[in-house]
Amino acid sequence: MSASAPGTTFIVLMLPFLAALIAPWLTRRLGHNAAWLLALAPVAIFIHFLGFSADVADGGVVTGGFQWVPSYNVSFSWLIDGLSLTFALLISGIGALIILYSGGYLKGHDQLGRFFSFMLLFMGAMLGVVISDSFLMLFVYWELTSITSFLLIGFDHAREASRRAAIQALVVTGGGGLALLAGLLVIWNITGVSQVSLLLNYGDELRGSPFYLLALLLVLGGAFSKSAQFPLHFWLPNAMEAPTPVSAYLHSATMVKAGVYLLMRLNPVLGDTVWWGTILPVFGGTTLIVGTALAIRQTDLKLMLAYTTVSSLGLLVMLTGFGSEHAIAAAVLYLVAHSLFKGGLFMVAGLIDHEAGTRDVTRLGGLRRAMPVTFVAALAAAISMAGLPPFLGFLAKEEIYYALWHTDPWSLAFVAVAVIGNGLMFVIGFAVALKPFLGPEVKTPKHAHEGPVLLWLGPLTLGIAALVAALISPVTHRFISSPMASAIAGEAETVTISVIPHMGPALILSLVTIAFGIIAYRMLDRLRAGMAWLLAAIGWGPDRGFDQFISGAVRLSVAVTRLVQPGRLDIYMTVTFLMIAAALIGPMAWYGEWPAMPVWPEDAQFHELVVAAIVLIGLAAVIYARDRLTAIVSLGIQGFAVALIFMLFGAPDLSFTQFMVETLAVVILALVMTRLKLHASDHRPTLQKVVDMSVAIACGGGFTLYLLSVTQQPFNTALSDFFSAYSKVVAHGANVVNVIIVDFRGTDTLGEIAVVMVTGLAILSLIRIRTPRATVADNDPDRRAAQGPAQGREVR
Amino acid sequence: MRTVIFRSIAPYLTSLMVLFSIFVLLRGHNEPGGGFIGGLIAASALAIYGIACGVAPVRRAIYFHPMAIAAFGLFMSAMAGVLSIFAGVPYMSGLWIYPHLFGVEIPLSSVLVFDVGVYLVVVGAISSIALALEERDRD
Incomplete structure (x- = not known):
């Protein structure tokens, strides 16, 4: 193995992308004659790779690259042997001719610059696929070829047939790419290497592994979809919606061979088995x-x-x-x-x-x-x-x-x-x-x-x-x-x-x-008539199957959306609180670890009992309130009482915050209530009351049990000892709580205030959006198509 | 709610509360307080002013859009962490300087800048919600 000219090879790998960057500008200047200049990029690549041929012909393998994510052992590395060299020469050689051909074929097209750009992007991606040594790099380039192929098939995006073909190709080859990723990860797991060049030593290990078949099937899923093997072949003929240079380059000479390339590349390690x-x-x-x-x-x-x-x-x-x-x-x-x-x-x-x-x-x-x-x-x-x-x-x-x-x-x-x-x-x-x-x-x-x-x-x-x-x-x-x-x-x-x-x-x-x-x-004409008759007799093909699959997927997602997002707040709330109750009570019930019930404290002071009484009074006031506003204010009473408890038990910061939060919560809830234009008092049917009460009791009981069992565990003081020991010394602050918030765990707080800010934005936009009749049905494509374009939501 | 007494007192009450919120913010490092509580106090001060005198005077008084205040606070907090680049220490390490102002040593720190950012985010986010809710429907 020799590692020659790593810098040059890297530049050559990036060359198509650079050319893609300047292609629109160049085309605006020179028109279709820009093809002559742009073709220099693939010609340069061709010449660079030609330089390896003598070395490779003597059995040499050229590798190179650098670390990408060293902590995960992921590198950006390439491998040039006989297989990748031949592919690279085909890609760059035919690529140069295709660029020239595109200049003639789309002469005068007002999007010619974009077309050149896409073609060169594809060239870079395809080159990357065949040169990659690292698995992840291979996968990234592999998906990039799918994406550029999507862009090129859908180049004439005003026609519906092009758009359909583009999406079809993307779904099939992109989906295959995901299978390939899974396959490569399985291989990585079995062998512990993530580079093709190292893989060759692990052939027997791979073939002997119980996961061999899984890896093989996943890799074949990637290769067969890309190389249009039956029954996934249907996307390739449809891809002919693309301009002819694309068909010549992507869908015959290069991209569709990526699957074959992959099989050839893995033949030494996956091949030679019955499967x-x-x-x-x-x-x-x-x-x-x-x-x-x-x-x-x-x-x-x-x-x-x-x-x-x-x-x-x-x-x-x-x-x-x-x-x-x-x-x-x-x-x-x-x-x-x-x-x-x-x-x-x-x-x-x-x-x-x-x-x-x-x-x-x-x-x-x-x-x-x-x-x-x-x-x-x-x-x-x-x-x-x-x-x-x-x-x-x-x-x-x-x-x-x-x-x-x-x-x-x-x-x-x-x-x-x-x-x-x-x-x-x-x-x-x-x-x-x-x-x-x-x-x-x-x-x-x-x-x-x-x-x-x-x-x-x-x-x-x-x-x-x-x-x-x-x-x-x-x-x-x-x-x-x-x-x-x-x-x-x-x-x-x-x-x-x-x-x-x-x-x-x-x-x-x-x-x-x-x-x-x-x-x-x-007999061509007679054969053609015969085939036409036969296909008409069969009537169904994978192409129609694809349409059925897509419309089925859309219908399924509409059904799921209807189920989980019915658009009714009371259902969301009930489900959320039921989940909370289940999460709290479930594990305790499952493991049978119920906390011991607390005993009545003997040394309860009078003022503590008063505060407890205030809590209970607030609670009763919430339940028996005549109208909603009173209920909200009573909820505030209860919150203040809790803040008092915090104060009595030595948490002034917490108590302060609780006071302010309660105040603001009451104010905001009251404001919301005035805007909602609800009936002033709360009328619910008895059944609904029973259900809501059960959910509330389950949640409250769950929290009580949870807190009881937490406080009954021995308290680990390592953290609080650390903070009280170092708060003054390291962070120059006597208030441990605040030092934790802004200094020791400052990055956490940064995340939290970002959440506060985004929540504020979300609430603000919810308030500002007027939704006259926004229901799930508006998102239902069938119904929307029937009703014509949906009315835009008015923003005040 | 717009009684004469309330409307007369509200500006003074609000000013006092905002002043108090800044006091709570600044003393937070050593005494109970800090950016979060300070922000909540200031937000409730603005809410009181809004309930008493209407939203438009509040918007005039704070001059900037509350969301812009929140965004600036978030930016400030993030930048307070970035300061540590210049000292060559990890992100968010506390940095301290001790300038003398009128003969008094005043400890200032990047942590304080961070806390002020927290304060602004809380004030901005909560008062933008409260003000938007207080605004009456115009249709």
Whole structure:
């Protein structure tokens, strides 16, 4: 391990956030051309990480960072190995192209600066996810990607579909993030380490733990929601409401791979168990088939691509689940290839949409003459996606079949899944890349011509990259595939596959796939109609389930609010006092520790008896008072008597305060009563009187018993001794009570006066707010929608 | 409540009570008293004045909005703790100075500043509630 250039790496990690900060300003100055300058940030990041590649290719691991919260052993630290390096290069490399593409795609949009800002924020967050060594840092960045994804999906916030998709994505991926946090905490608890780089030594301990399954399921909850695995896949196609650069970057090339990244990262410690080897392939395989089947159904270019992204993620999860040497190599190659071709195809789809005005595949055709460069870029990406030589996708597919080909039924089932999935992806790839360009020219909403350089630079570069990476496969393997595969496997591995086909089962399976793909491509319209019929027959899907879940949650919270906040003060008071009585009496009854009853004091002085009599008279006056005002004043009598008792027993401070509090309480209560416009005297039905009396007696009795049992405990004088000994010496004050309040426990008092102040504010606003008909019903969304916008509460 | 006698006496009574509250506040460190009790006394003084003469004269007399007084008190108390930064001791440590005024040694401390803050919070918060309640509905 070497810890080189920690300062530079930290600055590089912060660079996207800084760029996000200046992006709006820069865009106001330069318009869409700000993209050229902003793209320098990801380019700088790319170059910085490229500098690690030689080191990492030789099996090196670069770590760095600093302490964040040392007392909890939380650090801000990063780990650069083959896995994180490949991801970082993809994020920054594709990120640079996407920033340029965004400049062209949203040229003239009045919120372009904000868009750049969000994109760069996301880039910083995503980079943080893959570079993080510390668990908590990983989690923070993970949730930050969810939040930036929410902002980007909802970028066009005036449309309801965008808002719904944004909230859906946030709920699913953010909720998954919480599961991930729980999972990481469980792992932290089992192993006692909070850093990925240290975790590798604890694999056996983790797998042997009784909490292994819990940790695994929680982590999978995070990974599956982020990487859109069935049945949580529905948010990803809906996220296509975002502008196309977002779909290309977040929802195909990078963010959705965060889940796969997590699985790959934890493969050495969580993998190689029956659970891992069953859950991942089953869910991954299901996602692969469901994704491609749903993709066939679509006619919108972006939605077709979105569903194949779902299936590609399924394929990656499936391969990670197998965990064999070839499976990992296949996952690595496919992940890189997918980022290149799918990012490119999305950009092509956006380009067609931008130039032709539609992305409905049935309304497009014959664009090859108008948009030749786009056609070349699309073709390159589609060939890679279809897994044809000489592109990177071919290497990936060959390696997939190598990995899967065994002759037991379990493996054969997955071979079949992979063949069908790849075949259908072949279909979709060419449907996106060929249908709009070939055939007779179709009249499109806009007259199509080649887009500006900002738009075609990205897809073309990615296509060329996929070609070059395959042609110079030994270099690719040395710097990218082998280090990454080694990091996933947790031991040194070498990837050797080259673009020259060898005879063997893998090649035969490839040929089968291609044959299946060609047949399916010719029957595409019939397959689409069939899928449409099937989906209509099923009728229900997770997407509708999500809506039902949300409306159910809203209905539940309305019901709970109605239950606990009925809006009636007498119910609140009764519940509060019942709780107090229960808290006082409950523990004594539970443990049977009743206090001994007090005996009549023999040496009671006359004046003490008089004070006690005043208390009783005050009490009787409260109960038998004719009107409310008299009752309030009588309550004051009783309070004054208590203050007298405090005075007699040597607590002048307490007594003073009690006098003042009683006075003010009487004044304020009287004022409140005059404002409430109640009937002057108190009329309650007998039943209500009995209930209120019981509650009052329970509370009063509870307090009496409680005080009795407290005073019967031996008094620990340590604190009072300390205070009386040091009050004068340390704090220069003879009044111990006041010294405690303002000096020894000054910070407590600061908190208390803050509470006094906030309570005052709250009461003031309650007095000032006039509530004509504020009931719970006003907060009921159903009813409010029916009544139209709620009347604003008038503030006087 | 607005009898002539009460209205004539109330200003004097209030002044005396406010004066007394400041006395109680300042002697609090060694004798029974302190910011909290002082604040309560001052708040009841203002309440009496309000009951006797109406809310508007009280608001004129205290000049600032009572909530602003409370907020200033909270700020003052918090700052009294911050003073200890300059002495290099932990937050809220008591600091003392002993200036001589007219030949008399007067012990002053950050603790006293804190206590005055407590006083202001209590006066402000309680009298803002009381005054708001005393104000009649205008509609």
